[in-house]
Amino acid sequence: MTSVTTAEATVTAEADGAVSSFAVSPVNKVKRVHERGRYDKKTIYEILDAALVCHIAYVIDGRPYCTPTSFWREGDHLYWHGSSASRMIRTQKEGVDVCLTVTHLDALVMARSGFHHSVNYRAVMAFGKAHIIDDVDHKLKLMDRFIDRIYPGRSQLIRQPNKQELKATTMMGMEIETASGKIRDKHVADDEEDYEAVPAWSALYPITQVLGAPSDCPRQLAGLTRPDEMVDFAPGDRLDEIMTKTYRRTFGD
Numbered sequence: 001m002t003s004v005t006t007a008e009a010t011v012t013a014e015a016d017g018a019v020s021s022f023a024v025s026p027v028n029k030v031k032r033v034h035e036r037g038r039y040d041k042k043t044i045y046e047i048l049d050a051a052l053v054c055h056i057a058y059v060i061d062g063r064p065y066c067t068p069t070s071f072w073r074e075g076d077h078l079y080w081h082g083s084s085a086s087r088m089i090r091t092q093k094e095g096v097d098v099c100l101t102v103t104h105l106d107a108l109v110m111a112r113s114g115f116h117h118s119v120n121y122r123a124v125m126a127f128g129k130a131h132i133i134d135d136v137d138h139k140l141k142l143m144d145r146f147i148d149r150i151y152p153g154r155s156q157l158i159r160q161p162n163k164q165e166l167k168a169t170t171m172m173g174m175e176i177e178t179a180s181g182k183i184r185d186k187h188v189a190d191d192e193e194d195y196e197a198v199p200a201w202s203a204l205y206p207i208t209q210v211l212g213a214p215s216d217c218p219r220q221l222a223g224l225t226r227p228d229e230m231v232d233f234a235p236g237d238r239l240d241e242i243m244t245k246t247y248r249r250t251f252g253d
Contacts, residue, residue, distance in 0.1 A: 027127055028180040038181035047124045047181055048073050049247040050240040051102040052150065056080065058098045058130070060091050071100065072149040074251065076176050078126060079133075079142055084170045092130035092172055100126045100174070104240055108205040112190045112198040120204075124181045128174035142171045145250065152249040153229035209239040 021040045022028060030037030038044060049072075057066040067088045071080040078100055082089040092098060107120035133139045144155035161169070188202045213235040214226075226233075232245040 022176075022178050022180065024180075025178060028125065028178045030180055030182055033182075033184075036182045036184055038183060039179075043183075044124050044126075044179050044181045045073060046244070047104065047122045048078070048102055048126070050104065050122075050244045052239070052243055054078075054080070054100050054102050056088070056092075056098050056100050058088070058091060058096050060087070065091075070146075072146060072247070074145070077173050078128070078176060079146070079171065079173045081143070081146065081169055081171050084168055089170045089172065093132040093170065095129055095131055098128060098130045098174060100128075105207050106185070107207055109186075109188055110202050110204070111188050112194040112200045112202055116188070116190050116194075118184065118189075120184050120186070122181070122183050122185075124179060126174075126176045126179040128177045130172050130174050133171040133173055136166075139166070139171050142173075143169070148250045150243075150246060151230065152232075152246050153227065157227065211235055211237050211239060211242060 020042070022044070024039055028039070052070055053068055054071045055066050055068050057064060059065070065088070067082075069080050069082060069088075071078055073079075102124045104122040105119060106122065109116075109118040109120065111117050133142060140160070143161060147155045147158070187204050190198075190202070211233060214233070229249070232242050232249070234242075
């Protein structure tokens with residue numbers, strides 16, 4: 001993964017002129033343990049694309065709220081959906097500022113002092129203004145892509161939403177105005193004197209979320225088998241790696 005060498009890194013450009021890093025500003029600058037900060041889009045998008053669930057923070061009448069929901073990315077845009085009657089959707093469709101976050105917990109780290117106990121993680125904070133997807137055709141396409149993002153090609157096998165389902169579901173999106181990632185990927189890191197002076201067993205416990213074996217629907221029609229597009233769903237495989245593979249199958253690299 002590419003990292004920015006200083007907190008005040010300048011925005012770089014790819015050969016085609018596209019911006020490849022987010023400019024560092026007071027909004028997205030990583031201040032605590034700043035060397036863990038990441039501002040390049042490649043790293044940030046890899047963290048987002050490996051996730052299925054995010055948390056979206058917003059403010060209603062001066063009070064903060066944070067809602068967990070599933071989401072996906074297309075280019076510099078993030079999309080999510082919700083019930084048309086939900087408080088989150090009713091607020092966000094007015095075009096409010098939101099902060100969308102994702103975290104992967106990768107390890108527990110047991111040190112020789114409470115201060116140095118830690119976790120390994122990959123996290124992103126993305127900022128932008130929420131907007132509603134009003135166009136019906138666009139909304140239907142996004143609903144299909146949401147399914148295909150998780151289960152490639154499945155939108156072609158299932159029925160399309162009926163009028164009531166379409167009315168009950170609101171699709172939201174936001175252009176990523178700025179973002180930052182933060183990564184801790186290290187073992188136990190104690191104060192030097194504690195290695196000899198503190199007789200406390202210390203270790204790192206890796207954490208992975210893995211897929212279990214499928215349980216077929218008891219009312220499955222006879223003769224149906226797993227679609228070829230589901231080849232990435234292997235029991236025991238890491239969920240974040242599966243989500244990365246399915247994202248690429250649907251949207252490419």
